[in-house]
Amino acid sequence: MEQAFLQRAALSRPDVTAKEAAGLFAAHYGLVGPIAELGSQQDRNYRIDTANGRFVLKICRADYATVELEAQNAALRHIATKPGTPRVPRVIAAVNGADIVFVTVRGQDYQIRLLDYIKGEPLTQRKHLPEVTIATLGALGGRLALALSDFVHPGLSRELQWDLRHAGPVVHHLLSAVKDADRKQRIARAMNTAMQRLDALKPELRLQAIHHDVTDDNVVSQPNEQGQLIPNGVIDFGDIINGWLVADLAVTCASLLHHADGDPFVILPAIKAFHAIFPLNDAELRALWPLIVARSAVLVASSEQQLALDPDNPYVAGNIDHERMIFDVAVSVPSALMETAIAQSVGRSLAPVPPIAGSLLLPEIDLAQVATVALDTQSPLFDGEPWPEPMLEANLLRDASGKHPLAATRYGEYRLTRTVLLSSKPSETFALHVDLFLPTGASVAAPFDGVLKSTGSGLVLKGEDAALHLTGIEALPGLEAAAGRGQPLGSLAGMPGRKALLRVQLCRDTDIVPPLFAAPAHAAAWAALCPSPAHLLGFDCDAPAPESAALLARRHNHFARPQKNYYETPPQIERGRREHMVDVEGRAYLDMVNNVSILGHGHPRLAEAVHRQWQRLNTNSRFHYASVAAFSERLAALAPEGLDTVFLVNSGSEANDLALRLAWAATGARDMLCLLEGYHGWSVASDAVSTSIADNPQALTTRPGWVHPVMSPNTYRGPFRGNGSTADYVAAVAPVLEKLDAEGKRLAGFICECVYGNAGGIPLPPGYLKAIYATVRARGGVCIADEVQVGYGRLGHYFWGFEEQGVVPDIITVAKGMGNGHPLGAVITTKAIADALEKEGYFFSSAGGSPVSSVVGMTVLDIMHDESLQENARIVGDHLKRRLEALGQRFSLVGAVHGMGLYLGLEFVRDRETLVPATGETAAICDRLLQLGVIMQPTGDHLNVLKIKPPLCLSRESADFFADMLECVLLDGW
Incomplete structure (x- = not known):
């Protein structure tokens, strides 16, 4: 028997050209149409497109027993009768009614069969496979094995080089084809180790009908909403045998190792999913990794031989690098480690190391007080x-x-x-x-x-x-x-x-x-x-294990649900430094979203200033102390002339809320204009003028009567595109104003972000604010510039966003970075507008102008100046934007790069003409970036824009790392 399957291993593919295959299609199946060759190692497969559908002609050498082909056909029909099984091809009979047809081409005898073509994408070309894909592949294998568990056929008792029961002699025979001496030695050593670990387990390994080739090549998949491939069909039953059940899973896992980026642990979700459907016994779990190693050795040795026999075979030539990678990953870790990890993945307990009682390593030293x-x-x-x-x-x-x-x-x-x-x-x-x-x-x-x-x-x-x-x-x-x-x-x-x-x-x-x-x-x-x-x-030297899951459960028990986490399973982050954050397992992340920490995390100078002030005094702003006067003076000096009066508050929401009250008090009117797609906060008033449906899905239907949203001047996906759209967007405000006039309402003011922050850093069209501000002021209203996200040096080229538009607002609101995470915000306005509020009573914010808050605010400004952070935002931001725009030239998913400085937005679309937002893909890309060490989140009404707003200390090296990781995701998949 051994000699037969070793002889078969030396067979090359059938020598049948595309023209000859077209003749076989027409003569035996009545099919005509364009044909294309599909990859195979020892068969020859051709696909044909006809008016009645797409089909695959499988051409097999006559050396293979017909009963084996009959077994494949019978298995396909058997699986099709089982509920919940993967999609499999249908067997199509020839015009003479036969499932298998014997043909002769240029003196060579072959057997041909026709199957229908299952639509879908293979996994092979995706370098990265997400966990959902890997787990689904494992589950698919489990369902298929379960469906075949009661299938019997005489054609399953066959001699096949891929049968892992014969892996040892097959590899030994094929090693002569491996020319590289080092690789040959490594293969031989790995096989010896694997066979030794398998020998004692063989009696407990169950036998049944198995596909034995459920690999990334032989499954077809459909993309989910995130653009991730979900396997749901199985093709190519050419290796079906009666073999070890666990070998079926081993073949699947081995195929995943060239998607592993060097980490064999990526297979664990597939094992867990397979086991959940078709549980493996202890011997099978222990045998799984040695069989994976054996499969990797068979793949490499077989491909080396096939290339020697058939050097023009593109399928083998294209796969051999993957197979060498599979082998390298399989032998990169000790077998004992993977056997342990496999058992843990399915919840099997391992026997602990027997305690070694009564004997200490250091008998003369009492370590109890170490x-x-x-x-x-x-x-x-x-x-x-x-x-x-x-x-x-x-x-x-x-x-x-x-x-x-x-x-x-x-x-x-x-x-x-x-x-x-x-x-x-x-x-x-x-x-x-x-x-x-x-x-x-x-x-x-x-x-x-x-x-x-x-x-x-x-x-x-x-x-x-x-x-x-x-x-x-x-x-x-x-x-x-x-x-x-x-x-x-x-x-x-x-x-x-x-x-x-x-x-x-x-x-x-x-x-x-x-x-x-x-x-x-x-x-x-x-x-x-x-x-x-x-x-x-003799002493407790063990560190306590992090309890991140339990901590998250405690958060969910008592922390109100509307206060969401980034990520479904968020890392527990307890330390940061500059633009870096670190979780409790020591994983470092590049923080690309934290516009609150404008200086970066853990700034020692700020920490020292806060510590010093806390030791001296902290109270509220109704007391008389120096820092509140000094900080108010500093803020007023940053604003345009005339905006010389400052309110200090706790947050951006509070700042915008107060700005609205000031507009009402100063004008005696109530009605406000705001922009669609805008966000201004969570308080009752600031939420009322917020229209972003990403933050509030009900925003467009729940605005109070005094709020009047106008068309978003989104120059990328709005009704008017590009910088030439200013007049159109200005004109779109007129109907709203006419409606106010018809209803006899007066205008209190207009609020907007001067760069569309929440929409992803989209600039307003040139001259837009100049025209709108003039219109609002002509009607007695005041103009509020919400600079909470985009201002305070973040744009690099400008300190305030309104400077880019060449306007001066009546009220500026700011928060976020001005406290570097400390609760601090401000409203800067004219004395006249500020004094108008006094008729409604005095204003007070508990922490806004406290001594600690004032010292924080001044120290942040000092550090920004001393470390040239606005200049850094310009230089590094411009560099990063160029890197992102270069990605847009290579990847069609990138629709546009918005913004300036270190407030950028990278918008993903499924089609650059229709601008269909790639919402699911964006979420998945953010999850993949987290795995690669980058914290990133989506923004915009369609949640399809990466909101890129890191600390202003972001280095060029860090900017390049972010761009490199994003390129990796777009190239390798998510």
């Missing part, structure tokens, strides 16, 4: 410090040992010192070891029986159940290879009278050298393999 050094993201050791780096760990441990007799780091801690900024992948932050600073010369003893091995940096004690890795020991001379429990191993190396570093790490797998740190997504699996050494050390 001082542990916290190096996690919430450690106060890092407050106010520059970004910590790995070299800082030893220094902090040494400092602690100077204050305490003994000091140690913590196991299972996500260390901020290991966080890497501007990285597309999470850093390896999870500590799998413990470092101790102890007196030099302290004795170290074997805690269990084992065999000693010296390494370049220390010792490894291999016991029956675990290996103990030690660094920093001066081993005893003449130490024997075998060590009994309690036997001295050596002492801590170092200068006499000083303290020395001892590193301790356990590992369940005695054949691997574990890493010192693991990435957060891998931490649970590595922690099961490398448990805490606390029982060997």
Whole structure:
């Protein structure tokens, strides 16, 4: 039997041209139309488009038994009778009624069949597959395997090189075709390891009919609303056999590894989904990873041979790089790690490391009072410090040992010192070891029986159940290879009278050298393999695990639901520095949306100023103190001449609310004009003039009678396009004013953002505000410039947004960045308008003009000046806009780039002519950017615009990282 399937592995594709295939279509099926070849390794497939539909002709060598082809046809019909199964092709009979037709082409005998064509897109060309796609593929495989579980046919007992039961001899036979000596050696080594792990499991691996080729090539998918491919059909049953059930899933998982970006853990959602439909037993779960490794070796070796046999086969040539990548990923991690991760993914518990009781590693030292050094993201050791780096760990441990007799780091801690900024992948932050600073010369003893091995940096004690890795020991001379429990191993190396570093790490797998740190997504699996050494050390060295899920549940229990999170499963972020934020697992994110933190996060100068003022005084503005006068003076100096009076408030909503009250008081009128698509706040009045349906889906139908929205001058997707549309948009205001006149109503004023912030940084058409302001003032109204989002230096080229329009408003509102996250806002206006409010009583804001708020406001302005942040917004913002516009030249999804400085909007559309908004795609792109280390959110009425408004300290390097990650998403998928 072995010889048969090895001989079959050497067969090349049928030699049938497209012209000859057209003749077969016409002669045997009565079909004519354009034909195209489809990829295959050992068959020849042609697609034809006819008036009656699209079909696929499958041409097979006569070497394959006809009963095998009959089994494929029977399986397709069997699956079609099962409810809830994936789509599969229908078998189309020839004109003579036969399912299989024997033909001869240029003296060669072949068997041909016709199937209907299933519409859909394969997954192969998508470099990145989102979790929903991977999970759906796993579920599809599970449903298909379940449907085939009662299918029997004599053609399933076949000899096939792809049958993973024969992977060992197949790879051994094919290795001669692998020319690269290193790759050949790696394949042989990986296969030996996989076969050894499989041998004991084979009796418990269930047999049934399996497709055995549910791969990214052999499924068809339809896009969901987010543009992500969802597999729902299976094609090419050419490898169907009676084989191991778990091998079916192994083939699927192996195909996912070239979409993994080097991380084999991407397969876990597929395994979990398959298992939920068709549960695997313990032996199958343990066998799954070795079978994936075996499949990857078969793929590479087989493709190497097929290229040697058929160098012109574009299908093989196009896939071989993917298959080499699959193999490289499959052998990049220890099998024990993946077997552990697979078991954890389906909720199976693993046996813990047997406790090693009664024997301590350091029998002469009482570690009960050891001082542990916290190096996690919430450690106060890092407050106010520059970004910590790995070299800082030893220094902090040494400092602690100077204050305490003994000091140690913590196991299972996500260390901020290991966080890497501007990285597309999470850093390896999870500590799998413990470092101790102890007196030099302290004795170290074997805690269990084992065999000693010296390494370049220390010792490894291999016991029956675990290996103990030690660094920093001066081993005893003449130490024997075998060590009994309690036997001295050596002492801590170092200068006499000083303290020395001892590193301790356990590992369940005695054949691997574990890493010192693991990435957060891998931490649970590595922690099961490398448990805490606390029982060997005699003290609790374990860091508490983050409880992000429980914390989120507590938030949902008591924090009102309308106060939403960014992201469905938000990271728990507890630290920031400049334009960077870090979650509790040490994952760094580039913050591209936080216009509140205009200076950036954790600015030490601001923190110092706030700390100093809090120690002195904080009260309300009805008391007399210097800072409120000084800050009001500073703000007035920033405004145009005549706008010299300042109200200090707590927020942008409060500022706009107050501005509306000022307009009413100053004019004696009530009715206000505002723009459609605008947003001004959440208070009753500021919400009333907000019309953005992204923020309030009922906005257009619930405005009070005194609010009169006018056409949005959206020069990108409005009814009038481009900068030449000013007159049209100005004219669109006339009907609203005529209606007010007809109703005998007076106009109190007009409020708008001078750059369309909430719509995505869209500039107003040139001269628009000049015309509207003149019209409003002619009717006795006042003009309010909402600068809460777009003003205060963010535009780079201008400090205020209204400057770009060449106008001066009557009232300016500002908040957001002016407090760098502290609750602070302001209204700047004329003395006459401000005094008009007094007839309604005095105004008061508890925190708006407090000493702390005033100091915050002045310090922010000082830092903005000293660090040239407006200039930085101009330079870096212009650079970033050029990068984004370059993406628009390559990707049709990019409709436009709006804005200036560091208030930009990148609008996604499905069609550049119709401007159909790519709402779902934008949400998915934001989720994918989060995975790549960028915080980004959608905005606009259609939620199809990236709102790009980072801290003004954004560096050019960070801007490039954002553009690079966005390019990666658009190129590789989301």
